[in-house]
Amino acid sequence: xxxxxxxxxxxxxxxxxxxxxxxxxxAVTQKLFPGQIYxxxxxxxxxxxxxxVDAVMSEIGIDMSKHHPKTFDDLEESGFDLxxxxxxxxxxxxxxxxxxxxxxxxxxPTLDPTLATGSREQILNEYRAVRDQLMMRIKKxxxxxxxxxx
Numbered sequence: 001x002x003x004x005x006x007x008x009x010x011x012x013x014x015x016x017x018x019x020x021x022x023x024x025x026x027a028v029t030q031k032l033f034p035g036q037i038y039x040x041x042x043x044x045x046x047x048x049x050x051x052x053v054d055a056v057m058s059e060i061g062i063d064m065s066k067h068h069p070k071t072f073d074d075l076e077e078s079g080f081d082l083x084x085x086x087x088x089x090x091x092x093x094x095x096x097x098x099x100x101x102x103x104x105x106x107x108x109p110t111l112d113p114t115l116a117t118g119s120r121e122q123i124l125n126e127y128r129a130v131r132d133q134l135m136m137r138i139k140k141x142x143x144x145x146x147x148x149x150x
Contacts (some may be wrong), residue, residue, distance in 0.1 A: 007036075007037070007142055007143055008037065008080075008081040008082035008104075008142070009037060009038060009081060010037070010038040010039070010077075010079060010080045010081050010082070011029060011037055011038070011039045011040075011080060011081075011082045011083075011084065011142075012039075012040050012041065012042065012075075012077075012080040012082070012083045012084070012094075013025035013026050013029070013039070013040075013041040013042075013083075013084050013085075013086065014041065014042050014043065014044070014072070014083060014084070014085045014086065014087075014090035014091075014093070014094055015041075015043055015044075015085070015086040015087045015090050015110070016043055016044055016045060016047070016087045016089055016090060016112070017043040017044070017045050017046065017047025017048075017069060018041055018042050018043030018046075018047050018069040018070055018071065019043070019047030019048055019049065019050045019053070019069050019114075020047075020050050020052075020053050020112070020113060020114060020127070020130070021086040021087065021110050021112070021130060021134065022041035022042065022043060022086055022090075023041050023053065023064065023067045023069070024053060024056075024057060024130065024131050024134055025041065025084065025086065025134045025138060026039050026040060026041035026067075027057060027062045027064060027067070028062070028131070028134055028135050028138055029138055029142070031060075031061075031062055032135075032138060032139065032142070032144050033142065033144070037142065038077075040075065040077055040080075041070075042070055042071055042072045042074065042075050043069060043070070043071055043072070043090065044071065044072065044087075044089045044090050044093050045071060046069060046070075046071055047069040048069065049064075049067070049068070049069065050114070052113070052123060052124060052127045053127065055124060055127070056124060056127040056128050056131050057131065059128070060131070072093055072094075072097060078101075080103055081103060081104065082103065082104050082105075082106065083098060083103055083104070083105045083106070084105075084106050084107075084108055084141075085105065085106070085107050085108070086108055086109075086110040086134075087110070087112070088107075091105070091107045106141075108134075108137055110130060110133065110134065111126070111129075111130060113126040113127045113129070113130045
Protein backbone atom coordinates (compact mmCIF):
# COMPACT_ATOMS: atom_id res chain seq x y z
CA UNK A 1 0.00 0.00 0.00
CA UNK A 2 1.10 3.54 -0.61
CA UNK A 3 0.71 6.18 2.03
CA UNK A 4 1.16 9.92 1.84
CA UNK A 5 4.54 10.82 0.43
CA UNK A 6 5.24 7.29 -0.80
CA UNK A 7 5.34 6.82 -4.55
CA UNK A 8 3.95 3.48 -5.73
CA UNK A 9 6.36 1.20 -7.57
CA UNK A 10 3.73 -0.65 -9.63
CA UNK A 11 0.60 1.01 -11.03
CA UNK A 12 -2.30 -0.36 -13.04
CA UNK A 13 -4.62 2.02 -14.92
CA UNK A 14 -8.04 0.62 -15.83
CA UNK A 15 -11.01 1.76 -17.89
CA UNK A 16 -13.83 0.23 -19.89
CA UNK A 17 -12.04 -1.18 -22.94
CA UNK A 18 -8.32 -0.27 -22.59
CA UNK A 19 -8.58 1.70 -25.83
CA UNK A 20 -8.39 5.36 -24.79
CA UNK A 21 -8.08 6.50 -21.18
CA UNK A 22 -6.05 3.75 -19.50
CA UNK A 23 -3.49 3.35 -22.33
CA UNK A 24 -3.02 7.15 -22.38
CA UNK A 25 -2.39 7.10 -18.62
CA UNK A 26 -0.01 4.14 -18.93
CA ALA A 27 2.01 5.79 -21.72
CA VAL A 28 2.20 9.16 -19.93
CA THR A 29 3.38 7.46 -16.73
CA GLN A 30 6.05 5.53 -18.62
CA LYS A 31 7.24 8.77 -20.21
CA LEU A 32 7.29 10.72 -16.94
CA PHE A 33 8.85 7.96 -14.82
CA PRO A 34 11.08 5.92 -17.16
CA GLY A 35 12.35 2.86 -15.31
CA GLN A 36 11.02 4.20 -11.99
CA ILE A 37 7.45 2.88 -11.92
CA TYR A 38 6.20 -0.40 -13.37
CA UNK A 39 2.97 0.50 -15.15
CA UNK A 40 0.31 -1.40 -17.09
CA UNK A 41 -3.25 -0.82 -18.24
CA UNK A 42 -6.33 -2.97 -18.75
CA UNK A 43 -10.02 -2.78 -19.47
CA UNK A 44 -13.15 -4.55 -18.30
CA UNK A 45 -13.98 -5.55 -21.90
CA UNK A 46 -11.81 -6.04 -24.97
CA UNK A 47 -11.49 -2.85 -26.99
CA UNK A 48 -10.01 -1.80 -30.30
CA UNK A 49 -7.13 0.54 -31.10
CA UNK A 50 -8.35 4.14 -31.39
CA UNK A 51 -6.64 6.28 -34.06
CA UNK A 52 -7.48 9.50 -32.19
CA VAL A 53 -5.38 8.26 -29.25
CA ASP A 54 -2.44 7.69 -31.60
CA ALA A 55 -2.85 11.22 -32.99
CA VAL A 56 -3.00 13.12 -29.68
CA MET A 57 -0.27 11.08 -28.03
CA SER A 58 2.11 11.57 -30.95
CA GLU A 59 1.63 15.33 -30.47
CA ILE A 60 3.52 15.00 -27.17
CA GLY A 61 6.12 12.57 -28.50
CA ILE A 62 4.54 9.29 -27.38
CA ASP A 63 4.30 6.40 -29.84
CA MET A 64 1.28 4.19 -29.15
CA SER A 65 1.95 1.65 -31.90
CA LYS A 66 2.93 -1.08 -29.43
CA HIS A 67 -0.30 -0.82 -27.42
CA HIS A 68 -2.77 -3.66 -27.82
CA PRO A 69 -5.99 -3.41 -25.77
CA LYS A 70 -6.26 -6.05 -23.07
CA THR A 71 -8.70 -7.00 -20.32
CA PHE A 72 -8.11 -7.63 -16.63
CA ASP A 73 -8.16 -11.35 -17.50
CA ASP A 74 -5.33 -10.85 -20.02
CA LEU A 75 -3.01 -9.36 -17.39
CA GLU A 76 -0.15 -11.66 -16.54
CA GLU A 77 1.02 -9.42 -13.72
CA SER A 78 -0.23 -8.87 -10.21
CA GLY A 79 1.18 -7.20 -7.15
CA PHE A 80 0.35 -3.62 -8.12
CA ASP A 81 0.47 -1.23 -5.17
CA LEU A 82 -1.90 1.22 -6.84
CA UNK A 83 -4.82 0.64 -9.19
CA UNK A 84 -6.26 3.79 -10.73
CA UNK A 85 -9.67 3.36 -12.32
CA UNK A 86 -10.93 5.85 -14.88
CA UNK A 87 -14.47 4.55 -15.44
CA UNK A 88 -17.15 3.33 -12.99
CA UNK A 89 -17.26 -0.22 -14.39
CA UNK A 90 -13.47 -0.50 -14.09
CA UNK A 91 -13.65 0.71 -10.49
CA UNK A 92 -16.17 -1.98 -9.55
CA UNK A 93 -14.09 -4.67 -11.29
CA UNK A 94 -10.86 -3.50 -9.63
CA UNK A 95 -12.44 -3.51 -6.17
CA UNK A 96 -13.79 -7.01 -6.80
CA UNK A 97 -10.41 -8.32 -7.99
CA UNK A 98 -8.34 -6.70 -5.23
CA UNK A 99 -10.60 -7.16 -2.21
CA UNK A 100 -8.15 -9.60 -0.59
CA UNK A 101 -4.98 -7.71 -1.62
CA UNK A 102 -3.09 -4.92 0.12
CA UNK A 103 -3.55 -2.46 -2.73
CA UNK A 104 -4.87 1.07 -3.00
CA UNK A 105 -7.68 1.50 -5.54
CA UNK A 106 -8.43 5.08 -6.55
CA UNK A 107 -11.22 6.28 -8.81
CA UNK A 108 -10.39 9.23 -11.06
CA PRO A 109 -13.62 10.11 -12.91
CA THR A 110 -12.51 10.75 -16.49
CA LEU A 111 -14.72 11.72 -19.41
CA ASP A 112 -14.93 9.29 -22.30
CA PRO A 113 -13.77 11.25 -25.38
CA THR A 114 -15.22 8.61 -27.74
CA LEU A 115 -18.60 10.23 -27.04
CA ALA A 116 -17.42 13.51 -28.62
CA THR A 117 -19.14 14.70 -31.78
CA GLY A 118 -18.40 17.37 -34.34
CA SER A 119 -15.50 17.95 -36.67
CA ARG A 120 -12.28 15.96 -36.51
CA GLU A 121 -10.63 18.89 -34.73
CA GLN A 122 -13.43 19.13 -32.14
CA ILE A 123 -13.12 15.41 -31.42
CA LEU A 124 -9.33 15.66 -31.19
CA ASN A 125 -9.75 18.52 -28.71
CA GLU A 126 -11.81 16.22 -26.44
CA TYR A 127 -9.05 13.59 -26.60
CA ARG A 128 -6.41 16.25 -25.87
CA ALA A 129 -8.40 17.42 -22.85
CA VAL A 130 -8.49 13.87 -21.45
CA ARG A 131 -4.77 13.38 -22.17
CA ASP A 132 -3.88 16.66 -20.46
CA GLN A 133 -6.15 16.00 -17.46
CA LEU A 134 -4.59 12.56 -16.99
CA MET A 135 -1.08 14.00 -17.24
CA MET A 136 -1.89 16.60 -14.59
CA ARG A 137 -3.38 14.00 -12.21
CA ILE A 138 -0.48 11.59 -12.75
CA LYS A 139 2.12 14.29 -12.08
CA LYS A 140 0.33 15.32 -8.88
CA UNK A 141 -0.47 11.82 -7.54
CA UNK A 142 2.92 10.30 -8.33
CA UNK A 143 4.84 13.35 -7.16
CA UNK A 144 6.57 14.10 -10.46
CA UNK A 145 9.44 16.59 -10.41
CA UNK A 146 10.55 18.19 -13.67
CA UNK A 147 13.59 16.54 -15.16
CA UNK A 148 12.27 15.64 -18.56
CA UNK A 149 10.81 17.76 -21.33
CA UNK A 150 7.17 16.69 -21.01
